Amino acid sequence: MRDDGRDDSRRDGLMDGRLRAVLFAAVVIGAFIEVSTPHRRYGPLVDMFALAAVGVVGAAAVWGSESAAPPARQRDRPGPEHPSGATAPICRYVTGPAAPQSQPPKPRPFLRERPTDLSVPRFGDGARAQGYPWLLPERTVQNGIAADEATVGAFTLRAASVIGPGHRCGRPAEPRQDSYRIGRSRDSRHAIVAVADGLSSAAWSDAGATTASSQAVTLLREQIETVGFGGLDVKDLYGRIAASIAGHAAGRGVEPSHLATVLITAVLAEPDANGVARAWVAWLGDSSAWTLDPHVPLWRFSAGEAKDRTAAVVSNEVAGRLPDTPHLARDHYVTLAPGAALALVTDGIGDAWADPAGNVNTYFANAWRSPVPATRFTADVGFDAPQCLDDRTAVVLWNGGRA
Template identity: 80%
Template sequence: MNADDSRPGLMDGWLRAVVLVVVVAGSFVEVSLPHRQYGLLVDLFALAAVGVVGASAVLGSEAAETLARQRERLEQQPQPQPPSSAEAPVCRFVNGPAVQQPRPQPPKPKPFLRERPTDLSVPRFGEGARAQGYPWQLPERTVQNGIAADEATVGAFTIRAASVIGPGHRCAQPAEPRQDSYRIGRSRDSRYAIVAVADGVSSAAWSDVGSTTASSRAVTLLRERIDAVGFDKLDAEEVFGRIAESVAGQAAARGVDSSQVSTVLITAVVAEPDANGVAEAWIGWLGDSSAWLLDPQRPLWLFSSGEAKDRAAAVVSNEVAGRLPDTAHLARGHYVRLAPGAALALVTDGIGDAWADQEGNVNAYFANAWRAPVPATRFTADVGFDAPQCLDDRTAVVVWNGGRS
């Protein structure tokens, strides 16, 4: 504390002391003089004045001492330093007015890679398909979802179903719709499980409409035919002929040729197991979608029904001999039997072609993975598998025969 700063405080203290002495002395003189005119009243006021002045002097001196201590503490504290150049406000003066300096910009995010790592949640075979890693695009028109899945129980049967748009359709510019479709259902008394799987022909502009119509109409019509003629008298040509009428109606409603809604179709009706746990199934088909059987004792899916492709040919053709709505008369049907624990799968060629390839291990993987029912999410991930040259839509509906308990 500097001497110059303490001098006013000392002078104030001396001045208050002198005033106090003068007042006290004057008061006693007034009280002691014989010529007092007001007696006791004067004595009381004089003594009160002495008290007030004394209290003021004491409080004033304490306040001065407190102020002095505060000043001393402030002087002992470190003074704030001016900000460094890194912390200084980002502005400078140019010819008078302040100009804000440009602040450093954060780095720009790197663009997404054209190819992403393959999704490890789906099974991968060999080196996979290049298109599997491309971003998913959307078609120009509103279409059905890119992925559909279901699970259900009908009597003794457990059902899983999934349809996933293929890499070749979802990464195109613009993308194409999922041309596969499926429906699952049951009879009114739940004695029969009903399944339909359709695959729109790629060259048809409205094939997704055709496949959706065909699968939906098939389940509805087969339920009606079971009630009308019975399970033992289902006729593929009759059933597919009536389905073709509905598909052709969709073309007419859009003002396009019937070839623009072309689709193939495979259906199945699985009857409740007999006393030995064996279930009989009727399968009707038109085109290259296929039905496969899995014996729990054998680690392979075995081809059962559908238009088989010539694997011995140098180039495997995707052309189909039969399709809806134009060649419904080519539909075929037959009955098969499912032992307890066996499974029946209806699949489009996006899966069937991979299963038919005896050189790969795709069939063996699915035989082990689907030996028993799996959660619908796992089933869907399997349907979305990654394999070389497998770019088409994939759809599978599997019915496991639980037999009789």
């Protein structure tokens, strides 16, 4: 990169040097003429003053050149605290590239970048949008970040949802379209989780996702109390959630499709005598469930609508969604050994985990091998990776064995 400020300083220094040289030459010539001219009175005294003038002007020229020279670099001068001459490193928090002081600041781009947040894990070169400022949507919406931690019986739970770079830096910005809810049965023998992901094509999908996740936990608690863990009914559950979303749309005066969302839910029953727990997972759309063996550093796909990774272009179109097609919802049972974990995630995380070309899955398998503080968990969910611009939400439950 060209340093225009340094070039300007160099040119200024050359000009000053030339002026001093011309002045010095003029004084020398004048002194020579003065000394060579005979004087009737005080000849030696006049000659002495002329020669003194040459010395003064010469000394001033040399002094001016030294003072105009750039200061020596800090690393070339031994510091006072290091007699050996080694210079102590100067540590600073750098908030961005410093502009040359001799130039006016450059115009800021329409979306100006800020330094990448070093508290979040970064993969490859990251995403450029990760460094853009966070902006607010035009309407009042849910918070850009949500997080929780809890213990339900033998299960340790962490949850976080972070608005994606693609939604938070647009003009206008969009709301976080992911939503999650966590809950438990009255006796704490069952942990309940719901994770929803609103469709970007739906104008009010954030409201649809919030309604779906909230209703899911409420209705699952009712089913546990009435029919028990073995009687959980996916068709009844998703049908009633669809009705709630349609009712919410009617209250807003919009079409139900404007609140379109996908949803994945889970109920975890307390571990048996051997510490093994069972989880009932139900889903509609491309959010997914993953399991982690603490001895194998890899999250394994367990339930959800898997995308075709062999295709030249991976499609984001979902086969089912709420409130339009609740009858397409499916369910599946998962077994968790002691120490194993179950994660419910939106595709903002699931797509990164499923990508065989990256090392995102391996990182999260090692980072979440056991429960971490909620702050660390949230920072991980806000990871920076190329082309990962969607909202990302994860709820993870670790099976601690029989409580």
